[in-house]
Amino acid sequence: MKKEWQKLSEMTFEEKRWYIWEYYKLHIGLFILVVFFVGSFINNRFINPRPNEYVYIAWVGITATPHQLDAASEELSKIVYNPYREIAVITDYSTTGNPEMDMALQTRFMALLQMGNIDVFIAPREGIDAFAEQGFIRPLGDILDYVEDRRVLYAIHDRVILMEDMYANTHFLAVSLQGSPFLERYGLDADDIYFSFVVTSQRFYAVAKALEVILYGA
Numbered sequence: 001m002k003k004e005w006q007k008l009s010e011m012t013f014e015e016k017r018w019y020i021w022e023y024y025k026l027h028i029g030l031f032i033l034v035v036f037f038v039g040s041f042i043n044n045r046f047i048n049p050r051p052n053e054y055v056y057i058a059w060v061g062i063t064a065t066p067h068q069l070d071a072a073s074e075e076l077s078k079i080v081y082n083p084y085r086e087i088a089v090i091t092d093y094s095t096t097g098n099p100e101m102d103m104a105l106q107t108r109f110m111a112l113l114q115m116g117n118i119d120v121f122i123a124p125r126e127g128i129d130a131f132a133e134q135g136f137i138r139p140l141g142d143i144l145d146y147v148e149d150r151r152v153l154y155a156i157h158d159r160v161i162l163m164e165d166m167y168a169n170t171h172f173l174a175v176s177l178q179g180s181p182f183l184e185r186y187g188l189d190a191d192d193i194y195f196s197f198v199v200t201s202q203r204f205y206a207v208a209k210a211l212e213v214i215l216y217g218a
Contacts, residue, residue, distance in 0.1 A: 053117065054079070054086040055206040058109065060093045060123040062193060068186045075182070079209040088210065090122075119201040120210060121174075124192045125161070128174045131196065132163060138199040139163070139171035146208035152215055161194065175211070182214045 011019060021028075054077070059069060069090045076088035093109045095102050112118050113136065121131055131137050140160065147153055156175055163173035174196035177183060183190040195214060197207055 051085055051087040053089050054081075055088050055119050055203055055210045056112070056117055057088075057090045057120040057122055057210065058093050058112075058118050058198075059090050060121060061127045062094065062122070062124060062189070064092060064094075064188055066092070068188055072182070072186050072188070075185075076210060076213055079206070079213055113198070113200060116200040116202060118198050119203050119207050121196045121198060122177070122193060122214075123196070125194060128161060128194045128196055132173055136199055137173060138197045138201070139173065140175060140197050141172050143197060143204050143208040143211070144172075146205045147212060148208075149212040149216060152212050155215070175215075177214060180214055180216075182217050185217075 007019075057076075069092055073088055073090045076090065077083060077086075080086040080088060093105050096105070109118075121128065121137070123131065128137070140156075144153065144156075156172070159176040159178070161173040161176075163171045174194040177190045177193045177195055180190045180193075183193065195211055201207060
């Protein structure tokens with residue numbers, strides 16, 4: 001360090017600038033990166049933490065714009081307890097026709113599914129049947145104890161797709177969202193849309209609240 005300071009003290013300003021950049025640019029770059037990542041961590045963890053997902057809905061195979069789903073997510077977020085720390089999310093995983101984008105969507109979808117981060121599928125009947133065949137759907141009966149809106153309990157028997165398991169027991173597989181004022185308010189076609197509970201989700205209460213709002217509004 002003494003030699004370096006002595007060498008720098010004998011240089012002109014231009015020579016110092018060139019020397020420092022030429023011999024220490026890697027160190028400078030690494031220092032900037034460390035400061036950036038540390039600053040980002042502090043900001044995201046303590047100053048402006050990213051809200052947690054109270055409920056995460058995968059929207060699959062139904063035409064919708066990002067604006068429509070963002071607006072619907074914002075209204076659905078009324079079910080959360082702490083709007084500063086939690087949000088409801090509706091994310092479109094429908095195919096786009098772009099092979100690279102579709103592959104990226106599929107990869108993200110499967111990763112979130114395996115981690116238990118997706119709580120609900122909203123999809124047409126064909127999509128629900130495909131998810132059920134792959135074992136991705138949990139019986140809706142698992143959340144009925146958490147449903148407080150009696151309109152949902154009264155209507156659900158006329159709206160469900162039924163599934164029979166290997167023991168001949170009948171389960172609610174998915175519930176139709178036809179006529180949903182929540183979806184119609186955002187211009188989303190609800191004629192062939194079904195709500196189903198993802199097998200890896202543990203957010204029973206949040207899924208029940210989401211079903212109440214989507215069927216009858218917040």
